[in-house]
Amino acid sequence: MRCARALVLAQTMARACVFMGLAAAAYGQAGGTPGAFLSYGVGGRALAMGGAYYAISDDASAAYWNPAGLSQVQRKEVTTMQATLFQQTKLTYFSFAYPTKSGSTFALSMTQLASSGFEQVDLVLNPATNEPATVTPGGSFSDQQQAMGLSWGKNVTETVSFGMGVKQVTRKLGGSSDNFKTLDIGAMKSMGNAYRLGFG
Template sequence: MTIVRFAYITLAVIMFCWPFSHASAQLVIGRYAGEFLSLGAGARALAMGGASVASPTPSSAGYYNPSGLVGIERRHVEFMHASQFDNLYTYDYLSFAQPMEGGLAGALTVLYTRVGDIPITRLADPSAPLSDANRVIVEKKTGDHELALMAAAARQLSGGWRVGANAKLLFKTVADESAYGLGLDLGIGRSLGKRFEVGLAARDLTTSILAWSTGRTEAILPSFVVGGAWSCALSSLNADVTIAADVDAHFESRGEAESVEAGPLSAEPRVGLEYLIARTVALRGGMNGDSPAFGAGLNFAWIHVNAAFQDHEDLGFTHRVSLGVTW
């Protein structure tokens, strides 16, 4: 039994048992509860503004759109480290994808985020009001840790459609409290001719939940990403061009956090461009909402190195570097 198949069986058992163990819990809509799941995977896609639902790389398909795993012929591993917002936040991503028996393809993905040195404060004398003589002091420092373990599988359907599913286990710790939960993503995609790809990913489709040690249970509402990608070979220049566009829709009012808001629905458009020279050197650029992104990559027979940079109006530059191996 391969490690991928074992992971699928384990997740299936957990997902079957989960509803019974939390049948009496009261759900609370946790706005941004699943935000760490939306940080992206792989520097190639992020340099293109995150527009990747229609044409993800084999290693990142389990994250962006599991149906993109269909057709892979080799094993793929990718690792990415990111330093966010002037090193206030670190993010690591690891994935493994491979073809499987029966026309299936599978992937395992790990996402881990960390915020360190968060001060826990109190008044020097909690029984007295705040004053010059009774000031706020730092009692201790703690951290925030978030972990997601994902297992995806995909296959080809009749009519040209590809379909995939991604089950995920979620873990969080903040100070002395912790939470765990699970979720399910579904994805579909297909080719429209030789140059155009379309894709749709439904994330947290069944409403992912997080059960906290405090007794609170948060719900992560579903979101949907739809997009397309157009590719063209420029034979005279020995180059290939890919243009991609996505729209990420959430069913929760996010205010100024996203570009478009209409009642409870908010949406973020993403666009990206890749110029690949001799299938070796890649130059990329894009927009994630109103945040510009750019990057570059080097592709060899079995190794791939990519870098991405994104500018945030208030929080500065985010840089990400990913390394991939294919065999």
């Protein structure tokens, strides 16, 4: 019986490894996901916790993690961060939270991933061989992704809070650009003094 369980467990793990490998290969060939920079994480406290911040976000960075956490902000607050991820690539975050007399808290935020210093070349192909005939330097270009957001959070009961956020995400790569919008919805449920659940 133990041998059969071990065999089933080994087969399941092998299938999971194959599936994850295929998914990683497909992701790599797809060139990434638009807006993936929004999953990098922001804030020293949240990053030190490994991103386990959805249920306890209680500062201006809640606009990033879980907009329901804005309900816990008691006064005007600013959060900023800038990190160099690798050469000439920086992740920048800024948010400003403003609690109102009605019990709601609003926040403005900006997340940006900027890379610069890429070499641009002009390539002319030989029509007969389809091989490069001439390659001339064309200067440099940059890749900039940015999300501007407006978020809101409020306690709806003594133990439940709710929040929403909209983001305008833009990307500029060389001379081209595109944009899209996102909607974040989050909730928090207090389970007494020791526990809190976060949904989002």
